[in-house]
Amino acid sequence: MGVDVSKLIGYARVSTRHQDADRQVHDLRTAGVRNDDLYVDHGVSGARASRPQFDKAVAALEIGDTLVITTLDRLGRSTQNMLAFAEALRSRGAGLRVLNLGGGDVDTSTPMGSMVFTVMAALAQMELEIKRERITDSVAKRRAAGKDLGGRRQTFTDSQIRNALRLIEGGEPATQVARDLGMSRATLYRRTRELPMSIV
Structure with a gap:
């Protein structure tokens, strides 16, 4: 019986049918992921609970294997989700590697990689919250401005x-x-x- 070699399992996701996964696939292959170990979800958003290829990729992971993704947002939307997921992988004896995180390649199986991942996940979440706040704020300001104009509805031709x-x-x-x-x-x-x- 041969020596068990740990594998790199690659996952790519594109939100819309029109987007192309080629760039992600190319980066994953360059990182050493074999074609047989590549899983791609098309037309699936990160917020959606059902990601069939993602589930298959995770199911394919064995002890010592590493899940490789190109960017953090391929995983999900919230820091809590991302951290819980990285922890779940660690408890299964698998690692997580993010190719483009903070300008570098981060592997959660190392203590340094794990720390960087935690910080970057928190920053990604914070950025999302700030964007959301800006949108809410801008809508509120527009509404307030409308009320200042005598509360009359805008008329359209x-x-x-x-x-x-x-x-x-x-x-x-x-x-x-x-x-x-x-x-x-x-x-x-x-x-x-x-x-x-x-x-x-």
Whole structure:
């Protein structure tokens, strides 16, 4: 019986069907991951609970193996999730290696790598929270500014509503178009129904 050699298991994920995993796959191969040990999820977001190829990659890990990913966000959204996952791997005797973390290659099977991973995961989470706060703050400011203008609703011309309708017909999500106009989707639909029956 031959000597058991620890393996590198690679995982790549692209959020949309249109994105290409080639870059991630190339980086994983360069890091030493064999084709047979590569798992790729297409059209799956990090927030989604079901990631079939990710589950297969984790299931393929044996004692001494290392899961290799290109960036931290391939793992998930929250620091808590990422740290819990790294800890779960460690308890199974497997490691986690992130190729592009803080400009370097971090391996959680080493004490230094584990510490860097913890810090970077916390920073990634903090960045996400700051972005969320900025968006909330900007929406609140806009609302406040609207109230200062006498609380009157913004009026939209038929022409603006027609343009919005063209965007939706061209494939833009109705929710996004309505949000850009500063109205609800229901209001936008109501306004499109009220349009005079001339050429839309």
